[in-house]
Amino acid sequence: MATPSLPALPIRRLTLRDLPACADLSEDRGWPREEHKWGFLLTAGTGYGIDDPEGGLVAACVVTEYGSWKRSELGAIGMVLVAERHARRGVGRRLMRHVVSAMGTTPLTLHATPNGRPLYEELGFKVIGRAEMLCGRFTPGGPESGVTTRAATAEDLPSLVRLDEEVFGADRTPLITRLPAFANQLRVAEDGGRIIGYTAAWPNMDTHVVGPLIARDTRTAQALITSLAAHTDRPLRTDIDVRHEELLDWAKARGLASVAFNAVMAYGITDLPGDWTRRFAPLTVAAG
Numbered sequence: 001m002a003t004p005s006l007p008a009l010p011i012r013r014l015t016l017r018d019l020p021a022c023a024d025l026s027e028d029r030g031w032p033r034e035e036h037k038w039g040f041l042l043t044a045g046t047g048y049g050i051d052d053p054e055g056g057l058v059a060a061c062v063v064t065e066y067g068s069w070k071r072s073e074l075g076a077i078g079m080v081l082v083a084e085r086h087a088r089r090g091v092g093r094r095l096m097r098h099v100v101s102a103m104g105t106t107p108l109t110l111h112a113t114p115n116g117r118p119l120y121e122e123l124g125f126k127v128i129g130r131a132e133m134l135c136g137r138f139t140p141g142g143p144e145s146g147v148t149t150r151a152a153t154a155e156d157l158p159s160l161v162r163l164d165e166e167v168f169g170a171d172r173t174p175l176i177t178r179l180p181a182f183a184n185q186l187r188v189a190e191d192g193g194r195i196i197g198y199t200a201a202w203p204n205m206d207t208h209v210v211g212p213l214i215a216r217d218t219r220t221a222q223a224l225i226t227s228l229a230a231h232t233d234r235p236l237r238t239d240i241d242v243r244h245e246e247l248l249d250w251a252k253a254r255g256l257a258s259v260a261f262n263a264v265m266a267y268g269i270t271d272l273p274g275d276w277t278r279r280f281a282p283l284t285v286a287a288g
Helices: 016-028 035-044 091-102 117-122 154-168 218-229 245-253
Strands: 009-013 048-049 055-065 072-082 108-112 126-136 148-151 185-191 192-206 205-214 234-239 259-268 279-281
Touching: 009 091, 016 035, 016 048, 016 055, 035 055, 035 192, 035 205, 048 072, 055 091, 055 117, 072 091, 072 117, 091 117, 117 126, 126 245, 148 218, 154 192, 154 205, 185 218, 192 218, 192 259, 205 218, 218 234, 218 245, 234 245, 234 259
Parallel strands: 072 108, 205 234
Antiparallel strands: 009 048, 048 055, 055 072, 108 259, 126 234, 126 259, 148 185, 185 192, 192 205, 205 279, 234 279
16 A cells, blocks of 8 residues: 555644654654653643654644633644654645644734744744743842742632633633642742732753743742742743843843743734733743
């Protein structure tokens, strides 16, 4: 039987059974395997992939949808990967067109590397912002913030879901309720018994990724990061909206170095919903 041509290979939904193949695809492109993150995304979102007749995946991506169960208000696209042996043959373009078509009128967003940005622009995505990736060992210092932080409890989840929707601009209940199992730490900031911010630290290779990071102001964001750092011996990594210059300067002064910049892009909307002044870092750039 003849092997199907690349353009004829069907695009299908991925499941958790595809997690090893997704991790293999990451490794093939020089990325970390990130099995913990792949598992989270394939559970909370919808994966799309193309099977390689010779084994493994030709390409994959994940879409995480936000909003009510009746209507998606925003879709975040991430983990767009094409196997090296099939690169530069239009596979990524075909997969992305399929996803955009499948999402219909739902607005879309993604974080684009410099290499990926031309493809997304060709498909109609527009740059609406930038995020700076920082990584390093956090060194505490400076005056105390005066902000009270503590470990989150199960009783906090309803408040976290409400605060998150208010700041993010769309309901992310499926993601937020998975955070206690996904993250090693989930912490909140309080003022007079009211939660004014929260963050998580989840394991990714030899680092702890800080995200999401939602806070009333920069001082609260600093207190939350400091509280996470006090409970881990791993380097921290996070992606901060470049408009938060004060937080970026503070983090760099405490040992986190700039690694890369990604373009925040959108399709079908001119800006992301919600309140960017309180949205400091995403859970992961793959999920917005």
